[in-house]
Amino acid sequence: MSNSDQKESLVVYRLKKTSKTQFYAQLFGIFCFGFILSTILVTSIFVAFHFLWSAKPAILLENSKNAFILSGNYTPCNRRIIGWTRLYDKKELTNEQVSKMTHIIFGPITWQFGIIRFRNKMEKEAYERLQEKAKSHDVKLLLSMEIDNEVNDPATNLATIKMIWYLNSFLTTHKIDGIELNWKFPIKNLAQIVYFCEKMRQYNKNMAREFTLALSLPASDIGLNLESIMEHVDFLNIETAEYYSPLHMEHPQLIGPPSPLYSGHAGVENVDSTMTYYGCVTKHPEKLNMKLMFGGRFWKNVRKPIRSSEPLWMLAERYHGSVDGDWMAWKDLEESGWDLKSASWNNESRTPYIYDQLEQNYLAFENERSLLEKIRYAIDKNIGGFVIWKPIFDDDENTLLDVMSSSKFCSTRDNKTVNLDCDVYKQ
Numbered sequence: 001m002s003n004s005d006q007k008e009s010l011v012v013y014r015l016k017k018t019s020k021t022q023f024y025a026q027l028f029g030i031f032c033f034g035f036i037l038s039t040i041l042v043t044s045i046f047v048a049f050h051f052l053w054s055a056k057p058a059i060l061l062e063n064s065k066n067a068f069i070l071s072g073n074y075t076p077c078n079r080r081i082i083g084w085t086r087l088y089d090k091k092e093l094t095n096e097q098v099s100k101m102t103h104i105i106f107g108p109i110t111w112q113f114g115i116i117r118f119r120n121k122m123e124k125e126a127y128e129r130l131q132e133k134a135k136s137h138d139v140k141l142l143l144s145m146e147i148d149n150e151v152n153d154p155a156t157n158l159a160t161i162k163m164i165w166y167l168n169s170f171l172t173t174h175k176i177d178g179i180e181l182n183w184k185f186p187i188k189n190l191a192q193i194v195y196f197c198e199k200m201r202q203y204n205k206n207m208a209r210e211f212t213l214a215l216s217l218p219a220s221d222i223g224l225n226l227e228s229i230m231e232h233v234d235f236l237n238i239e240t241a242e243y244y245s246p247l248h249m250e251h252p253q254l255i256g257p258p259s260p261l262y263s264g265h266a267g268v269e270n271v272d273s274t275m276t277y278y279g280c281v282t283k284h285p286e287k288l289n290m291k292l293m294f295g296g297r298f299w300k301n302v303r304k305p306i307r308s309s310e311p312l313w314m315l316a317e318r319y320h321g322s323v324d325g326d327w328m329a330w331k332d333l334e335e336s337g338w339d340l341k342s343a344s345w346n347n348e349s350r351t352p353y354i355y356d357q358l359e360q361n362y363l364a365f366e367n368e369r370s371l372l373e374k375i376r377y378a379i380d381k382n383i384g385g386f387v388i389w390k391p392i393f394d395d396d397e398n399t400l401l402d403v404m405s406s407s408k409f410c411s412t413r414d415n416k417t418v419n420l421d422c423d424v425y426k427q
C-alpha cells in the first residue's frame, strides 16, 4: 500500500467514522425529540385527567338565596384550619391531609420533675414523620400541653417560670412552632393561667423566633379574665363540640348534635351562644377558633316523643340507670350501617340526624352541609378559624376536609369587626 493509499483509507476511515457519529447523533436527536414529545403528551394527558378527576361539583346549600359555592382550592388558607392529632394514633395524617391545614396540634408528651419529653421512641418517631410533612407544606406544629391538676399544674410563680424555661428549650430542640395550653377545668387558680401566658410571651420576645401561643377554653364562661388573656395569646380554641353526648357527665340522655349552631334543649348552650359570648367579651372574633368533630354520636333506646312537635330534641331512656350510646368517626358511619343518604335535617341546629324508629337508635352528626353552615357562620361573624377533632376521622377521599379547605372561608382575609349581638354583654 502506497503512502497516499494509506492516507486515503485513513480519510475514508475518518469519513466513515464521522458519518457514523453523525448518524448516531441524528438517531439520538430523533430519540430525544420523540422522548420529549411523548413526555409532553403523557404529562398533558395526566394533567387533564387530574383536573377532570379532582374537579368536584360545586356544593350548593339548599337555600338558593344564600348560595354558598365552593370553587377551587385556596392554598395557603388565609385563616386557620387546625387539626388535632395524637402521636399514638394508629392512622397517621397523610401528606394530602396535612396540606389542607394551617396548624396541627399534637400530643401527648410527659412531664417528670420538670423535664419534658416524648413518652417513648415510637411516639418520637411519629413526631419526626409528622414534622417532615408539616415542614413540606408550611404547616405550623403546636404542642398540646395538658395541664393536669395533680401532676404538672404550676401552682406557684416560680413553678411557672421553671416550666416555661423547660418548655421553650423543648420547643426549640424539636423545631415546634408553639403550644396549645390545655388546662383541665374547673381549676381553682385562674390567675395562674394569665400569669403563665404573660410570662411565656415575655420570655419569648427575646428569642430568635416567637412561638405561637394558643389557649383551649370550655364552651361557657369560667370567670377567666379574657381581656388580659387576649394581650398574650395568639388565639383561643373554644370547645364547641361537646354540647350533647351519651358520655356527657351531666345530661347524657339529652339527644343532640356535637355542635348545634343554634337552638337546643332548654338551658344547654349552642355554638352561636358560645361564640357570641367569647366574641363580645374579647372583642376579637378573629382570634377565636371553633372546635368541631368529624363524626357524630348515637343513642340507643330512643322512643318516639309523645308530642309530635318535639322530634328534633328527643331523649334517650336509661336502662339500669345508664344511657347507652357512643361517639363515632365520620369514616365509620356508613360501615356501621347508618344510611347517610337517608338523613333528615334539623333546621334549628343546622345539622343532620338519622332516627331509626324501629331499632330506636338516633344518630346526630356533622356532614358537608352542616360544615358549610358553620363556615358561613364563621365568615359572617368574622370568626378566625376551626379546630378539627380529628382529620383522621375523615374518609379516604377527605370529603370533609376538602369542604373546609376549599370553601370561601380560606379565601377571605381576617376581619376584626365584631359582628355579633353583644347587647347582653354590655354593662
Ligand SMILES: *[C@@H]1O[C@H](CO)[C@@H](O)[C@H](O)[C@H]1NC(C)=O
Pocket: 347, 348
Ligand atoms: C330554617 O330556619 C331559618 C332560620 O331560623 C328559617 O328562616 C327557615 O324558614 C327555616 N326553614 C325551614 C324549612 O323551616
Ligand SMILES: *[C@@H]1O[C@H](CO)[C@@H](O)[C@H](O)[C@H]1NC(C)=O
Pocket: 380, 381, 382, 415, 416, 417, 419
Ligand atoms: C368586615 O366585616 C364587616 C361586618 O361583618 C363587614 O361589613 C365588612 O365588609 C368586612 N370587611 C371586609 C374587608 O371584608
